[in-house]
Amino acid sequence: MLRVLGHPTAACDGITRRELLRAGSLAALLPGTAGVSLASSRGAGGPPVLPGKSAPAKAVILIDLFGGPSHIDTFDPKPDAPDGIRGEFQTIPTALPGVRVCEHLPLLAARLDRLAVVRSVTHKYNSHNPYGVMxxxxxxxxxxxxxxxxxxxxxxPSVCQFFGVGRGHDLPGYVMLPAFPGYSQGLRRAGPYGGYLGPKFDPVFSTADTFSGADTSSDTGFYNPDLPLTGEPRLPKIDGGLTLDALNTRRSLVQQLDAHAAGLDAQNHRVRRDAAFDLLLAPKAKAAFDLAREPLKLRDRYGRDVFGQSVLLARRLVEAGVTFVTIHTEAKPNGHWDTHENNFNMLKRLLLPFLDRAVSALVDDLRDRGMLDDTLVVVTGDMGRTPRVNGKAGRDHWPQCGFCLYAGGGTKPGVVHGATDKIAAFPVDHPVSAGDLVATAYHLVGVDPDGMVPDHTNRPQHIAHGGKPIRGVLK
Structure with missing residues (x-):
């Protein structure tokens, strides 16, 4: 029997999972795969490719630190700020002379000469989803x-696929790990989708395992740094001896449900169905998702938690031919960066070790495999945190200032771009908008950031929303 983890026992239309499985439909069991056919049709018109220049980035890995990581406690420390602002952490020197970061980022500190650090990200979107940064x-x-x-x-990634950049063949062009944003809370956060371009440009989402039996239905342990988040992202499993040939035969039986699906959304149903079958049947996809093929030592190096294994899987997917992979660090009870309480213990004992370990391992791994020059790595979050520590030893939302890390893919290593005031409240030099972040990504994959796409009313919309590439981080 085919078993899919992490979803309700009945589909949204009231048909039970058992009934759907008996009929052979994978579509209703894979809401996270909405919208990506592995052979997407071409968007209207050609891509607005940058003239006279080949794209340095052939693939992109985005690590979205959901919840809003504290910039002042990571890459923009203010050791001379007053009590109640500078926080509890000391700073350490880095591979860049005169540049210091938080003491709990020793691995990244030693590799800062391979990264570009933006300290002046600023925007207006105070919300917990990746809508702005994506x-x-x-x-x-x-x-x-x-x-x-x-x-x-x-x-x-959706816009790029619309223009024909990064389309998959036997693998999807765009994958999000470990699941759709909001998966641990039963909701779907905005950001990673095709939006008005249509569901065919949505990502394929992996399925997240449960986390050490922890209760994810409430906020219990929300600020507890000692609850483990084990598990790894997976494709749906095939259990009970069902062979791939038998599964492929069942593909034809799915047509029997199309009349019922038409009452819901027939086009989305067909796209989900095709994506589900293609992923389950493609040997290359199954091999790429098989983390057991990696050496144990390397898996340990990335970290044996759901996010570390997602970062390792991102490298495997890019190596196999996926163009865009995004990792969204969200899981209850405590896999978030929304540290309104217990900020320093959460960072010191859980969040910063993950960031330090997984990102440094990714940069090393890509370099050792000769992939770093043409793979763009981006690390950012929804927002920064308030300069002032609140009464619960936490920091609150602060979209006025945050950070972004870049590595590889045509970015300039060893750069610190932008600066903030004495308490890290506002940029004072080279402010970087959310539009600038995405314009930089467009530029590096060879899509003109000034390009336009039609919205749901067929009006042209600027793909970077007025943003411009961050010239200070480009080679």
Whole structure:
């Protein structure tokens, strides 16, 4: 029997999972795979390719630190700031003379000469989803844009696929790990989707395992840094001796459900169905998702938690031919960076060790395999945190200032771009918008950031929302 982890026992239309499985439909069991056919049709018109220049980045790995990582406690420390602002951590020197970072980032400190650090990210979007950083649009509001909607602006990978950049063949062009944003809370956060370009440009989402039996239905342990988050992202499993040939035979039986699916959304149903079958049947996809093929020592180096294994899987997927891989660090009870309470213990004992270990391992691994020069690595979050520590030893939301890390893919190593004031409250030099972040990614994959796409009313929309590439981090 085919078993899919992490979803309700009944589909949204009331048909039970058992009934759907008996009929052979994978579509309703894979809501996370909405919208990507592995042979996407071409968008209208050709891509706005940058003239006279080949794209340095052939693949992109984005690590989205959901919840909003504290910039002042990581890459923009202010050791001379007053009590209640500078925080509890000391700073350490880095591979860049005169540049210091948090003491709990020793591995990244030793590799800062391979990274570009942006200290001046600033925008207006105070919300917990990757909508701003994945689309470049920071004018959204929680009342309308917290949850994914078909009228949302499309993500960077979705736009690139629309223009024909990064389309998959026997692998999807765009994958998100370890699952869709909001998976641990039963909701779908805005940001990674095709939006008004259509569901065919949505990512394929992996399935997240459960986490050490921890209760993910409440906020218990939300600020507890000692609850383990084990597990790894997976494709749906085939159990009970069902062979791939038998599964492939069942593909024809799915047509029997199309009449029922038409009452829901027939086009989305067909796209989900095709993506599900193609992923389960493609040997290359199954091999790419097989983390057991990696040496144990390397798996340990990335970290034996769901996020470390997601970062390792991102490297495997890029190596296999996937163009865009994004990792969204969200899981209850405590796999988030929304540290309104217990900020320093959460960072010291859980979050910073993950960031330090996994990102340094990724940069080393890509370099050792000769992949770093043409793989763009981006690390950022929804926002920064307040300069002032609150009464619960936490820091609150602060979109006015945050950070972004770049490595490889045509970026300049050993650069610190932008600066903030004495308490890391506001940029004072080279402010970088959400639009600038996505414009930089477009530029590096060879898509003109000034390009346009049609929205749901067929009006042209600027893909970078006025943003421009960050010249200071480009080679």
């Amino acid at each position: 689309t470049g649009y920071d004018g959204g509001h929680d009342q309308t844009d917290y949850f994914a909607r078909p009228t949302n602006h499309p993500s960077v």
